[in-house]
Amino acid sequence: MGRENHSPQARIRVEKLVKSFDGQPVLAGVDLEIYQGETFCIIGRSGTGKSVLLKHLVGLLTPDRGTVWVDGEDIFRVPYGRLRQIRRKFGVLFQGAALFDSLTAEENVAFPLRMLGDRRLGEAEIQKRVRRCLAEVGLEDMGHKYPAELSGGMRKRVGLARAIALEPEFILYDEPTSGLDPETAQTINELIRKLARELGVTSIVVTHDMHSVLEIADRAGLLYEGRMHWVGTIEEMRRSQDPILLRFVKASEYQL
Amino acid sequence: MLAPTALEVLAHIGRYSLLIGRAFRSVGEWRTYWSAFFLQAVRIGLDSLPIVILAAAFSGAVTTVQTAYQLVSGLVPRSVIGSIVTESVILELAPVISALVLAGRVGARIAAELGTMRVTEQIDALEVMGLNAVSFLVLPRVLAGLLMFPVLITAAAVVGIAGGLLAGIVSGELPPAEFLLGARSFFKPFDVVFMLIKAFTFGFLVTSISCYQGYYASGGAEGVGRATTQAAVVSCITVLLADYLLANLLL
Numbered sequence: 001m002g003r004e005n006h007s008p009q010a011r012i013r014v015e016k017l018v019k020s021f022d023g024q025p026v027l028a029g030v031d032l033e034i035y036q037g038e039t040f041c042i043i044g045r046s047g048t049g050k051s052v053l054l055k056h057l058v059g060l061l062t063p064d065r066g067t068v069w070v071d072g073e074d075i076f077r078v079p080y081g082r083l084r085q086i087r088r089k090f091g092v093l094f095q096g097a098a099l100f101d102s103l104t105a106e107e108n109v110a111f112p113l114r115m116l117g118d119r120r121l122g123e124a125e126i127q128k129r130v131r132r133c134l135a136e137v138g139l140e141d142m143g144h145k146y147p148a149e150l151s152g153g154m155r156k157r158v159g160l161a162r163a164i165a166l167e168p169e170f171i172l173y174d175e176p177t178s179g180l181d182p183e184t185a186q187t188i189n190e191l192i193r194k195l196a197r198e199l200g201v202t203s204i205v206v207t208h209d210m211h212s213v214l215e216i217a218d219r220a221g222l223l224y225e226g227r228m229h230w231v232g233t234i235e236e237m238r239r240s241q242d243p244i245l246l247r248f249v250k251a252s253e254y255q256l
Numbered sequence: 257m258l259a260p261t262a263l264e265v266l267a268h269i270g271r272y273s274l275l276i277g278r279a280f281r282s283v284g285e286w287r288t289y290w291s292a293f294f295l296q297a298v299r300i301g302l303d304s305l306p307i308v309i310l311a312a313a314f315s316g317a318v319t320t321v322q323t324a325y326q327l328v329s330g331l332v333p334r335s336v337i338g339s340i341v342t343e344s345v346i347l348e349l350a351p352v353i354s355a356l357v358l359a360g361r362v363g364a365r366i367a368a369e370l371g372t373m374r375v376t377e378q379i380d381a382l383e384v385m386g387l388n389a390v391s392f393l394v395l396p397r398v399l400a401g402l403l404m405f406p407v408l409i410t411a412a413a414v415v416g417i418a419g420g421l422l423a424g425i426v427s428g429e430l431p432p433a434e435f436l437l438g439a440r441s442f443f444k445p446f447d448v449v450f451m452l453i454k455a456f457t458f459g460f461l462v463t464s465i466s467c468y469q470g471y472y473a474s475g476g477a478e479g480v481g482r483a484t485t486q487a488a489v490v491s492c493i494t495v496l497l498a499d500y501l502l503a504n505l506l507l
Contacts, residue, residue, distance in 0.1 A: 060380050080281075080388075088386040098377035112385045115288060166385070 028226025338438025370470025405459025
């Protein structure tokens with residue numbers, strides 16, 4: 001496995017990522033570095049390929065050109081077995097939570113714990129961890145419910161509990177607040193901040209919700225016409241005069 | 257439905273082969289798939305038993321009545337009806353009618369389940385957990401098909417013959433003793449082997465094709481609907497094709 005000496009602290013490095021669907025270019029050479037412990041927001045209008053970019057980070061999509069390095073490993077050149085191990089560093093909260101609908105909330109959170117082949121946990125230990133993860137997202141009483149019986153916000157929280165069950169080093173969030181009322185969205189934002197702080201995870205959040213960005217992000221990057229048009233800290237964003245960034249922020253009706 | 261071009265058919269066959277190959281690649285992790293396998297064996301096998309038996313009983317009964325109607329001549333002994341019905345049921349009716357019924361019942365179910373998991377990102381979620389989602393979803397279903405289709409089709413054959421026998425009694429055309437005499441006189445053990453070969457083949461085709469259709473579903477509820485229809489249609493067509501090929505090769 002080719003190890004290269006990138007800037008020492010970048011844990012994820014996206015390199016000239018190109019991807020098109022049916023001849024329609026979506027990503028046209030994305031470069032990006034994510035550092036240990038930060039919360040990075042990928043912003044941009046709908047349909048600019050934010051979720052496509054996110055799915056490349058865990059190898060759910062394969063790029064036409066370019067690649068992604070995770071801790072110095074090129075995830076598109078390692079064998080599939082190794083990719084599966086690399087993926088265990090990640091927890092992902094999908095847009096629709098992607099809960100297994102035939103399982104209760106508890107069973108959903110327990111699922112990755114039961115399925116990991118290498119270190120088998122005892123049933124008591126699994127139950128303890130499930131309770132802890134559900135408590136982390138404030139749903140300790142909802143464990144016996146099925147996904148269909150939960151509200152959209154609760155489903156996302158269960159999805160988050162499942163994502164942290166294997167104690168990931170990275171959490172990826174795909175539009176965590178979309179489709180939620182402002183108050184529930186606020187709860188999710190607080191959760192993202194809390195998990196970043198308490199678990200020390202590196203978070204990458206795809207969103208078009210500027211309110212969310214200002215609440216949670218250390219840094220943000222604007223995806224525009226298939227490239228990372230602008231990348232910087234929130235402070236830099238407040239001072240930036242970049243016309244495209246300003247247009248996106250203004251359209252969100254948020255004063256920086 | 258528009259007919260696909262030859263190139264599209266080839267592309268499907270290629271992608272299908274890759275998927276099934278990937279499914280069997282992590283066959284060594286059987287412990288992960290064990291409970292899923294039993295669940296699928298129950299869903300594919302036990303739950304399908306009533307409809308398969310119903311179809312078999314009627315096809316056996318109809319064959320008796322129809323053969324009796326076609327053999328009106330007094331020159332042929334009536335016990336021949338028994339041998340024709342038994343042979344037809346074992347060689348063709350039990351395996352093919354069961355497989356067509358199961359293509360609708362099992363195939364559609366598999367495609368709808370996997371298709372929904374695909375469009376709601378549940379398959380992505382499995383992959384991200386570090387599971388081999390293809391193996392996890394496809395392997396238990398295909399193995400359950402390989403195990404349960406022969407069981408179901410054997411049951412169908414027994415019930416089909418019994419249905420034929422019963423129809424002989426009910427219609428008064430053929431006493432059971434004569435039916436059984438005919439059934440025994442031309443019976444070859446290879447017929448049962450041939451039936452089981454068909455059953456394995458159909459079991460593999462229906463479950464694997466349906467998994468393929470569901471796994472690559474896209475485009476929300478409509479996509480799942482399309483995958484479900486495709487699973488049933490393509491399964492039926494390949495079952496019929498395979499039926500003809502096997503008859504040519506082995507009979």
